Structures are given as C-alpha cells and as structure tokens.
Amino acid sequence: MGLLPTNVRDLWLGSHTYLATDENDSQAFGYGVNYEKWGEISPDGTRTPVEDMRARTSLSSGRNPKGHYRIASLVFTVDYNNGEENETTTLNTASSSNSWNIPWGTHAIPAGKIFKEWKLTTSDSDHVSINRNTLTWDVGANDPNAKLTAVWRNMDRPTINSIVVHKAASANPEDNTDSWADVIVDVPEDSRDTDDPLTLESYNCEGFNSLCIPSAAGNQCTFRLSIAQLRGNDYDAEYQHLSTQLTAYDHYTEINVTGPLGYYRGILPYTTVNYQPGAGAGGTAPSTQKSLTDTPSQTAPLTMAGPDTITRPKHSVFNKWQASHGAINPRAAQVPASIGETDATGCTIISLSAAWTKLATPEITTAKRDAANNQATITGTAKPLHSSDIVRICHPTNTGSRQCQDITPDSTGQDGTALPNNDTSEHPWNITLPIADDQGELTVDATLISKDTAYTGNPEVQSATASATTAGSTGDDNNDGIHDTSGTPSEPNTPNKGETPEAPKTPETRKRTEILNGIGRRRIILPQMAPIQLSRKAGSERPAETDIPEPTP
Structure with a gap:
C-alpha cells in the first residue's frame, strides 16, 4: 500500500484493500495523515468510531477492510458580530477531545450588550453542535x-404586565380568606436567557422579595402576594x-x-357602594x-346591606337595590x-x-245577602306579591267591637291554571259572613297583607x-248588593310599623285618596243581623279571628 494523500478525508476500501500489515504498520499514513x-x-x-485505522484495516486483523471511512473535516467562519471582520478557522479535528473552545482574544464587546450565545450554521447539524x-x-x-455568529442581548428593565386581584381563599399566600394578588411581570424578548432570574421587590407595609426564572415560552413570571405586601388598609393608597x-x-x-431597576406605582382596583333610601x-x-x-x-366580594335603617314608603315593600x-x-x-x-x-x-x-289595594266586587240563611257573601280580587300573602277582612260586630279574619286568595284561575304572584295577576277571594237579625249596617274592609x-x-x-x-236593598243598580257610598267618612288605616300614620280623612281628602288608589267605595244595605260567624265547608280550616277595638274616627 502506498502513501495516502495529505488532505484525504474519505476512503472507500475494497475487500482486499489493506492499509497495513499489522496494527503497528504506519507506512500508508505518512505525510501528516492521521490514523x-x-x-x-x-x-x-450509521457512524462507528474507528480509534485506529491501522488495526481496523490491517492484514493481520483477520477482518474484511471493505467499507466507507471518513475523518472529520470542519472549516468555520467566526463572526463576532461587533463590527469587526470575520475570522476563518480550520479546526484540528484529529485532536483527542473532539471539541473546540471558541477563542475570544481581544475582540470588542458591543456597547450596552452582554454576550448571550453562539449561533451555529452548518450543513452537518446532526454531527456538529x-x-x-x-x-x-x-x-x-x-x-x-460552517459558521459561528455571536449573539448579544440587551439588559432592559422588566415591566409589570398587570396586577390581578383574587378573592378565592384557597390560593391565598397567607392561608386566610382575604383577597390577594398575582403580580405578572414581562421580560423583554431580547433581554433574557433561559436561566436568568427575575426579582420582584416591594417596600410597602409587610414587604416582599422573591425571584423567579421566566418560562422559556412566555418570557413571564407571576408573583403571588398578599394585599398587605402591596399596600396598607387605605383603598386609595398607592402601591x-x-x-x-x-x-x-x-x-x-x-x-x-x-x-436597570423598574419602579412602579398605582392603586389596586376596588369597588365603592353608596346607598340611598329611594323615592318616598x-x-x-x-x-x-x-x-x-x-x-x-x-x-366585589361584599355582603349587601339590607334596608333596616330605612323607613318604608307607606303601603310598600322593599324590592331591590337599583343601580x-x-x-x-x-x-x-x-x-x-358592571352595574356601576x-x-x-x-x-x-x-x-x-x-x-x-307598592301593594295593590284589594277590590271588593260583590256583597250579596242570602236572606233565608242570614248570611252575606263577599267576593273580590287581590294582587299578591308572594304565595304567603293574605287578605285581611275586618268588620264591626253587633257588640261594638271589630273583628278581623285572614283569608288566602286563590292560587288558580277558573280554568285551573296557576296564577303568578307578581303584583299584577288578580287572584279571586271570597268569604261568607253570618248576619244577626238585629245587626244594622255592616262595613267590610279588605286589606292585602304581605311580609x-x-x-x-x-x-x-x-x-x-x-x-x-x-244596608237595605235600595239603590243596588248593578244587582251585586253593593251601593255606591263614595265620599262617606271611614276610619283611617292602621299604620304599619315604621310608617307614618294617616290623618282622619274628610270627605274631600277621602275622595281624592280613593281616586289615587283606584278604590270605589260602595254601600250595601242589609237588615239587622246576629253576631257574625264564619261559614266553612266540612273539613276546612277555620280562618283566624281577631277582635280589635274600633279605631277612633
């Protein structure tokens, strides 16, 4: 076998092409060719390392030398990316380490930059890194x-992307039920490396100091702080x-x-709720x-106040807080x-x-007397707000006292459909009153009672x-037993707790009030009657009865 060329990089050997007689025969590798x-x-x-080509391809090895052999060959252009000219280096790939530490020498560093990494460009990336x-x-x-290019980066200040306030107690950093906050910090894309720590520090109140390694994907860190680590108790106090x-x-x-440090200040978002009593x-x-x-x-995690400190408008119930x-x-x-x-x-x-x-005033639609049974049937309608609302029927007795009975308006209409409780739908009601023979005029009052x-x-x-x-049977123009008595004086309503009582009404003020309330006062003439007794169906519950004094006119 003759001498191999000095710049040989690839060898294709046949089955009988031996490069040495034994593992110590270096004759073919003269003139600087490394074995x-x-x-x-x-x-x-697949690439299999050959530590010594003499031993692999010698006649004495007993192995077939046939195959393709290659020794590494790399020529690099190095760009320091600092305005200087590029350098070209041919690597000594025959060195024992299979590696090369890239020299810096006296190359200049760009102003305001720090070195980040080398960018490798090669056609053999599977075998060079x-x-x-x-x-x-x-x-x-x-x-x-192949080419190596230096990559430099800035050192800009990180920015606070947002402060997210949470009310969920499960993740509170102080393990209590108070609100807490996530402070989300962004690192500029050209200012970070995968291992660079980001520090967030607060000098407010309890203080805070922590570091985080931004995620490779997001260039972002999230720090979890209690509110006391951001600001004091004053909602208008800045962090x-x-x-x-x-x-x-x-x-x-x-x-x-x-x-460089980045300093930030601001006010944590909060909600203020102000209350007003409302009209009337x-x-x-x-x-x-x-x-x-x-x-x-x-x-805002708030328990809304109730209206206990407010005096209601007369005949009205609280509906809601309007914003x-x-x-x-x-x-x-x-x-x-969103409501503010x-x-x-x-x-x-x-x-x-x-x-x-405002509760709707009940309406009395009929009041008919059954002379044979000495009783009167009173019917009407009401517009309840709740299923528990009642109509209170009050009337004088022949002994001079006043008697009240509570009845529940019907919950279904004549066709059997359910009637909603919405202050709009009319629910019928009725009551039968026994009448004594010696009882004179009977005034029946109907009032809707809600809670x-x-x-x-x-x-x-x-x-x-x-x-x-x-009263008697005269003047019943509509055959409903009711006779118009508009303007006739009657007792004032009993005031609700917390409401201002009404003054006794003159015919003029009563007429005006009845027009406003949509109430038509009517008069029924029946003969003298015995003390009033409730009639009820067998098995039905007897309505509650309450004797109350006659109101002072």
Whole structure:
C-alpha cells in the first residue's frame, strides 16, 4: 500500500484493500495523515468510531477492510458580530477531545450588550453542535463552510404586565380568606436567557422579595402576594416602591450582571357602594361599603346591606337595590362592577337606590245577602306579591267591637291554571259572613297583607284598604248588593310599623285618596243581623279571628 494523500478525508476500501500489515504498520499514513479519529459509515448512515485505522484495516486483523471511512473535516467562519471582520478557522479535528473552545482574544464587546450565545450554521447539524462557548463534533463530521455568529442581548428593565386581584381563599399566600394578588411581570424578548432570574421587590407595609426564572415560552413570571405586601388598609393608597430587576450571566466575562431597576406605582382596583333610601322613603341609608374588585370575575366580594335603617314608603315593600346599569338584591355575596361606573384605573363606584313596590289595594266586587240563611257573601280580587300573602277582612260586630279574619286568595284561575304572584295577576277571594237579625249596617274592609322579607324579622306590610258598607236593598243598580257610598267618612288605616300614620280623612281628602288608589267605595244595605260567624265547608280550616277595638274616627 502506498502513501495516502495529505488532505484525504474519505476512503472507500475494497475487500482486499489493506492499509497495513499489522496494527503497528504506519507506512500508508505518512505525510501528516492521521490514523486516529476516523469513523466507519455504514450504508444506512450509521457512524462507528474507528480509534485506529491501522488495526481496523490491517492484514493481520483477520477482518474484511471493505467499507466507507471518513475523518472529520470542519472549516468555520467566526463572526463576532461587533463590527469587526470575520475570522476563518480550520479546526484540528484529529485532536483527542473532539471539541473546540471558541477563542475570544481581544475582540470588542458591543456597547450596552452582554454576550448571550453562539449561533451555529452548518450543513452537518446532526454531527456538529455548540454549547455555550464549546463546539463539539462526532466521527465523520464534515462541513467546509460552517459558521459561528455571536449573539448579544440587551439588559432592559422588566415591566409589570398587570396586577390581578383574587378573592378565592384557597390560593391565598397567607392561608386566610382575604383577597390577594398575582403580580405578572414581562421580560423583554431580547433581554433574557433561559436561566436568568427575575426579582420582584416591594417596600410597602409587610414587604416582599422573591425571584423567579421566566418560562422559556412566555418570557413571564407571576408573583403571588398578599394585599398587605402591596399596600396598607387605605383603598386609595398607592402601591409604591414596587420594583423589578433582571440578573443575567454574561458568558463572555463569566460573571452575573444586574440590569436597570423598574419602579412602579398605582392603586389596586376596588369597588365603592353608596346607598340611598329611594323615592318616598325616610330614615337613614346604610353606610358606604368598599372592597377590592376581583379581577377575573369583575365582582366585589361584599355582603349587601339590607334596608333596616330605612323607613318604608307607606303601603310598600322593599324590592331591590337599583343601580345605574342594573339591580341587585340585598345580602348578595358578589357585586358585579358592571352595574356601576368604572374609571381608567379600574376603580368602580356603584350608587344604589332602594326600589319599592307598592301593594295593590284589594277590590271588593260583590256583597250579596242570602236572606233565608242570614248570611252575606263577599267576593273580590287581590294582587299578591308572594304565595304567603293574605287578605285581611275586618268588620264591626253587633257588640261594638271589630273583628278581623285572614283569608288566602286563590292560587288558580277558573280554568285551573296557576296564577303568578307578581303584583299584577288578580287572584279571586271570597268569604261568607253570618248576619244577626238585629245587626244594622255592616262595613267590610279588605286589606292585602304581605311580609317584607328584606327587613329583619320579616315585618307585615299593609296595602291601602278597600271598603264596602252593607244596608237595605235600595239603590243596588248593578244587582251585586253593593251601593255606591263614595265620599262617606271611614276610619283611617292602621299604620304599619315604621310608617307614618294617616290623618282622619274628610270627605274631600277621602275622595281624592280613593281616586289615587283606584278604590270605589260602595254601600250595601242589609237588615239587622246576629253576631257574625264564619261559614266553612266540612273539613276546612277555620280562618283566624281577631277582635280589635274600633279605631277612633
């Protein structure tokens, strides 16, 4: 076998082409051709290291030398990316380490930059790689036009993307039920490396100092803080001295470098709720409430005040708290910011005014006497708010006392359909009253009674009262037993608790009130009657009866 050419990089040997007689025969590898660090390339591309070509291809080895052999050959252009001219280097791929530490020498560093990494460009990327400042290759690597380019990066200050306030107690960093916050910090894309720590520090109140390694995908860190680590108890107090800073490792100087500090201040978003008694009401409105606004749900975790400190308008029950963009019921746990006005800082003001529903006055439609049985049947309609609402029927007895009985309006109509309780649908009611022979005129009052469940104790609230007076049989123009007595004086309504009582009405004021309430006073003439007794069907419950004194005119 003769001498191999000095620049040989690939060899294809036949079955009988031996390069040496034994493992010590170096004759074919004269003139600087290395017999080490070769690789044997199989037909499928697999590369097997050949530590010594003499031993692999010698006659004495007893092995077939046939195959494709290659020694690594790499020529690199190095671009320091600093304005200087590129350098070209042919690597000594026969070195024992199969690696090369890229030299820095006296090359200049761009102003305001730190070194990040080398970018490798090669046609043989499966067998050549770069890690920090070290280039490595495996057997048979071959690229005469590889390139290394230095990558520099800035050291800009991180920015606070957002502060997200949460009300969920399960993730509170102090393990309590108070609100807390996620501070989300972004790192500029060209200012970070995969291992650079980001620091967030707060000098407010309890203080905070922590670091985080941004995720490779998001260039972002999330820090979890209690509210006390951000600001004090004052909702209008700014969070101040909240700073961010990036620490980076310079792979050229091999030291850590800290970037510029970023300082931030602001007000955490919160919700203010103000209350007003509403039209026609008196008393005192509930006190103003404040709470931090939960960012994801845009709600404030508040228990809404009830109307206990407010004096209701007469004959009215509390409906809801009315806001500029919606309404909310008392004692709700979460108040949506959308019903108020929110400014650019995320702070919301919700002005609530109590809305009231005036109870509709019942209507007496008929009052007919059954002379044979000495009884009168009174029928009418009511518009209840709740299924538990009742109609209270009051009338004098022949002994001079006043008797009241509570009845429940029908819940179904004549066709059997359910009637809603909505202050609009008319529910029929009726009652049969025994009449004594010696009883004179009988005045029947009907009042709708509801409960105001928004107030503590669910107090009763009365509607205005409808009245009909029974007498003889004259003047019944409609054959309903009712005779018009508009303008006839009657007793004032008994005031509800917390309401201002009515003054006794003159015919003029009564007529005006009856017109406003839609009440037509009518008169029924029946003969003298015995003390009143309720009639009821067999097996039915007897309505409750209450004797109350005759109101003073």
